[in-house]
Ligand SMILES: *[C@@H]1O[C@H](CO)[C@@H](O)[C@H](O)[C@H]1NC(C)=O
């Protein structure tokens with residue numbers, strides 16, 4: 001099953017000294033909850049997080065800077081989000097080269113992660129990027145991160161907060177881009193997090209009015225103000241650590257794959273904020 005490969009990818013990469021065998025990876029339940037082993041194996045280098053994306057990741061408007069506020073030293077990160085970017089322009093304009101350069105420069109001393117989130121601009125007609133091209137662009141980016149020595153994580157795009165008149169659920173306006181991102185992850189055996197589904201579920205739980213508090217300006221239902229950046233940055237951090245609407249965190253920072261936390265090793269790099277996390281995953285104002 002392809003999906004289980006995808007789920008298993010991140011922990012393998014995390015434990016990567018290139019020494020962890022596939023047998024270890026696919027062992028369904030390590031009886032002794034080998035937490036100490038997992039912690040030791042993944043705790044030697046600090047995490048470094050490089051964020052690639054469009055304005056919904058970028059400084060002023062995106063979740064990236066909010067996400068970075070949750071990193072716990074010695075983990076660190078850089079927000080490379082670029083307003084207006086597509087999977088093509090991000091490369092053509094030189095942003096991607098900086099991301100890859102950051103991975104190469106730091107991979108010896110840090111475990112480098114690259115989050116990749118696009119779609120908002122790729123879907124615009126003027127971009128001239130087909131959905132198939134969008135998917136293959138994502139696969140290419142993921143592959144380049146791996147070649148550079150980093151761990152790519154594909155993110156389905158953050159939802160907008162637009163409700164068509166008469167509708168009580170948020171518009172599913174990035175549906176195809178979500179599916180293409182997941183397909184890209186499966187095709188390239190890259191880990192992904194479903195930010196689109198999680199953010200839609202959250203916005204729907206809050207409802208039309210309460211979800212507008214995150215708007216950069218009152219009528220901007222795409223971009224995030226500072227508070228929105230922190231809330232959705234927290235959502236991304238939690239998703240990376242394996243939390244979502246149906247999973248619960250496990251005490252301690254080294255939850256394992258069996259616990260439903262494929263990336264439990266990541267928890268050591270994030271400051272907890274249980275109050276905000278609980279609000280997000282219970283669908284309450286955060
Ligand atoms: C990586 O290191 C090289 C050599 O020191 C430097 O020129 C380049 O700016 C660095 N890249 C980034 C993104 O900091």
Ligand SMILES: *[C@@H]1O[C@H](CO)[C@@H](O)[C@H](O)[C@H]1NC(C)=O
Pocket residue numbers: 194197242243244245246247260261262
């Ligand atoms: C939540 O995460 C679990 C474990 O990774 C996964 O099986 C499940 O599909 C996810 N649920 C949602 C709603 O994304």
